[in-house]
Amino acid sequence: MPARRADARRNVGKLLDAADAAFRDHGTGAPLEPIARRAGVAIGTLYGHFPNRRALARALLRERHDALFARGDRLAEDPPGPALAAWIRAVAEHAAVYGGLAEMLAAGLDDEASELHDDCARMSALTDRLLARAHAAGAVRPEVTSSDVLTLTTAAAWTRAQSAAQADRLLDHALRGMLAP
Amino acid sequence: MPARRADARRNVGKLLDAADAAFRDHGTGAPLEPIARRAGVAIGTLYGHFPNRRALARALLRERHDALFARGDRLAEDPPGPALAAWIRAVAEHAAVYGGLAEMLAAGLDDEASELHDDCARMSALTDRLLARAHAAGAVRPEVTSSDVLTLTTAAAWTRAQSAAQADRLLDHALRGMLAP
DNA sequence: ATGTTTCCCGAGGCACCCTCAGTTTAGCGA
């Protein structure tokens, strides 16, 4: 794979900047034409680099996801119960950077073809691992499954898009019901 | 307000039938043109009766909401704790008849101009009432607010659109964390 | 300087939304 042309690299950068601004302001459903325009590029160029909205989101989230996964790995050293809780909160907070991201990630978990699938799978694996640790330590009620945790996480992420404070309270209550009595 | 013409009444009926089918199959975001076509009517006729998608949804939900509110009133006679839990489950289940309805209702609660606002406000009032009763009976933890319950309800409703079983489990856990220890 | 390859451009086809000027028709009164 030879190096990309300089103009291509420049344009990708400008597109990502414009897309980040647009997604922050209007969610992941923001129209793509204005993004291209703002990047000083034609719409075809955008599609040339990113075949679809998910691919664009994936590129935007790359570093952010790396940081999140690193955080998850670090948490695997902390006390199991609090670590699991912290992880859930971290993911929920992350998924709220862009409105609509929670839905996108939830869909990406099921859809093998999604550009976000790998990242979602990694999040899921990390959740499994942290939950298993918590189970081993007796920090969570035995009936809590990995799906339960994932469901709570996406639900909280979705809620966070509307009200961060309410999402935190939802997590407070639900975690109280999941952690060992 | 004089009685509507017979053809208008007929068409409204056919439109509602077609819309119900389409919303069940494709969610509240289903294209409206096919609905009109399926009802044997031009697109303009649909808009003549329902100025927007929300108005159509409102009409579809009318009886269903009446039944839900009646259920809520009846629950106000039952033991407070279980009544509150049953109410939350009932609303969550209701909001899952059509994909996307949870979002629509959540938006309708905030948006005064929404055709669904009144219904949402009634649901909210009923929630307040059932929660107040539960508080009075000491059946819920004191820090649980009405917003908390509403948040949980919409989150569960949203989850239900993806997996009914997971939504039920989410409610199990969250309610355990909200009800008195 | 030239050739090749990569990249960019943007008009245009598609889907859906919603409106409104013109046409049809139900229902009423003579």
Next chain:
DNA sequence: TCGCTAAACTGAGGGTGCCTCGGGAAACAT
């Protein structure tokens, strides 16, 4: 039964957004 009129219906068309693809431009190697 026959107009008449208000109510209802129609569907072309303008707006927005998605995405493609053939032709043109620009980078880079030689």
